[in-house]
Amino acid sequence: MPRHRDPHSPVVHRTARAGLRLTRGQRRRLTRLLVSAGDVWACVLEVNAWRRAHQDVLLVSYQALCRELAVAGPGCFGELDSTGARSVLRRYSDAWFAAAARRKNGDASARFPRRRHWMMPVRWYHGTFALEGRRLRIPVARGCPPLQVRLDRELPYPPGQVRSVTLLYDAGRLWVDVTAEVPVTVYPPGAEPDPERVAGVDLGIIHPYAVAGPGGQALLVSGRAVRAEHHLHLKDTKARRRAVARRAPKPGQRGSRRWRHYRRRQRLVEARHARRVGQAQHEAARTVIGWAVARRIGTLAVGDPRGVLRLAAGRRHNQRTRDWRVGHLISTLRDKAQLAGIALTLVDERGTSSACPACRARVPKPRGRVFCCPCCGQLGHRDLIAAANIAGRLPGGITPAVTAAGVTHRRAGKHLPGVSAARRDPRRRPHHGDARGSPGRHLPAPPAATAGRGVARPTARTS
Numbered sequence: 001m002p003r004h005r006d007p008h009s010p011v012v013h014r015t016a017r018a019g020l021r022l023t024r025g026q027r028r029r030l031t032r033l034l035v036s037a038g039d040v041w042a043c044v045l046e047v048n049a050w051r052r053a054h055q056d057v058l059l060v061s062y063q064a065l066c067r068e069l070a071v072a073g074p075g076c077f078g079e080l081d082s083t084g085a086r087s088v089l090r091r092y093s094d095a096w097f098a099a100a101a102r103r104k105n106g107d108a109s110a111r112f113p114r115r116r117h118w119m120m121p122v123r124w125y126h127g128t129f130a131l132e133g134r135r136l137r138i139p140v141a142r143g144c145p146p147l148q149v150r151l152d153r154e155l156p157y158p159p160g161q162v163r164s165v166t167l168l169y170d171a172g173r174l175w176v177d178v179t180a181e182v183p184v185t186v187y188p189p190g191a192e193p194d195p196e197r198v199a200g201v202d203l204g205i206i207h208p209y210a211v212a213g214p215g216g217q218a219l220l221v222s223g224r225a226v227r228a229e230h231h232l233h234l235k236d237t238k239a240r241r242r243a244v245a246r247r248a249p250k251p252g253q254r255g256s257r258r259w260r261h262y263r264r265r266q267r268l269v270e271a272r273h274a275r276r277v278g279q280a281q282h283e284a285a286r287t288v289i290g291w292a293v294a295r296r297i298g299t300l301a302v303g304d305p306r307g308v309l310r311l312a313a314g315r316r317h318n319q320r321t322r323d324w325r326v327g328h329l330i331s332t333l334r335d336k337a338q339l340a341g342i343a344l345t346l347v348d349e350r351g352t353s354s355a356c357p358a359c360r361a362r363v364p365k366p367r368g369r370v371f372c373c374p375c376c377g378q379l380g381h382r383d384l385i386a387a388a389n390i391a392g393r394l395p396g397g398i399t400p401a402v403t404a405a406g407v408t409h410r411r412a413g414k415h416l417p418g419v420s421a422a423r424r425d426p427r428r429r430p431h432h433g434d435a436r437g438s439p440g441r442h443l444p445a446p447p448a449a450t451a452g453r454g455v456a457r458p459t460a461r462t463s
């Protein structure tokens with residue numbers, strides 16, 4: 001299918017995942033498609049194992065594999081159509097050549113595809129499927145009844161931009177990944193991001209993004225809800241593990257049915273936790289980009305802390321830095337910046353949280369959130385000071401003035417359970433000691449004192 005697009009308007013590819021609303025029969029058919037794709041994968045592995053044993057040339061190019069598939073003829077792989085089967089061949093070929101390239105560059109740890117999978121994802125390209133609103137028609141082999149399924153949400157892309165759909169199985173559920181070609185944002189004249197306007201971004205655990213821009217403008221995205229989610233998830237996982245420790249099979253021993261149920265449940269919980277954190281990080285990144293676009297910031301300098309993360313820092317801290325998912329924070333921000341036409345540069349963040357942006361003095365890293373320079377008296381939020389220093393590290397960058405005048409506060413993870421009083425997190429214990437059940441609704445805050453500060457004075461009433 002030829003693509004018609006303006007070569008002058010740049011595009012990026014973005015993927016969104018949607019669940020499926022399925023009948024039992026549809027679920028069975030889709031699962032069989034994925035199993036058939038796993039069969040295709042296993043066939044390719046077997047053909048190449050046989051060829052290697054006979055010192056024959058391996059079949060690795062996509063064209064050669066497709067020829068082999070055509071020779072096998074239709075009907076070998078159940079309801080899987082040839083375009084779906086070819087997508088598995090494409091996956092094999094890409095994986096093989098990627099491994100070959102890495103090995104050629106001296107990476108001995110790169111392995112060629114060799115493992116069988118019960119199910120493999122299947123991808124269909126534009127023109128082979130039909131997507132109208134939430135309805136998706138999945139192509140099947142000739143002679144099979146049509147297969148039409150419903151997505152569980154609207155996709156964020158107009159139908160004309162969708163390039164491919166991928167059916168996959170993850171954490172006990174069937175999903176569809178929809179990839180679209182999205183044009184980079186075009187701004188009206190005078191509103192486009194200015195590359196000269198630089199903002200520094202400091203990545204942190206309490207504040208996933210702290211941004212300091214020109215003119216003392218700053219943004220703090222709070223990640224306390226995300227941290228609470230990590231904490232509760234870890235606690236929940238530990239409790240779960242303790243509860244089943246007695247049933248855990250010894251190495252080499254087959255687990256009981258209850259043990260398998262536990263494993264399945266654990267996978268679902270892990271996947272849900274990952275989705276929640278990922279969603280919160282996406283929303284946080286979108287907040288940053290929206291803030292930057294409104295202030296016409298054209299360059300984001302991001303402090304990259306990954307150099308120091310390799311160092312072992314103890315059990316607790318290691319868990320914290322793993323939960324942080326800093327690579328995901330960076331890549332999400334980069335993807336959204338690219339779509340908005342904002343450049344993103346990584347800079348070394350070493351020492352940025354322990355230097356004064358005003359007088360350049362080295363200051364011991366503050367313990368709390370408030371930074372105070374003993375030399376010049378500069379005050380500010382610790383993460384914003386670091387962000388300002390990061391902006392200054394960019395070649396040609398100017399350290400923005402850090403004043404508390406224009407700090408915008410936002411929260412990440414507003415959807416997380418337990419964030420609002422309306423939705424209690426079921427993983428949390430009840431508040432009142434051994435008392436069972438919900439602590440009930442929160443009491444309203446006491447009325448604000450109207451006269452002066454502190455508590456209301458009784459003398460005012462008597463006069």
Ligand SMILES: [Zn+2]
Pocket residue numbers: 356357358359360361373374375376377378
């Ligand atoms: Zn100073």
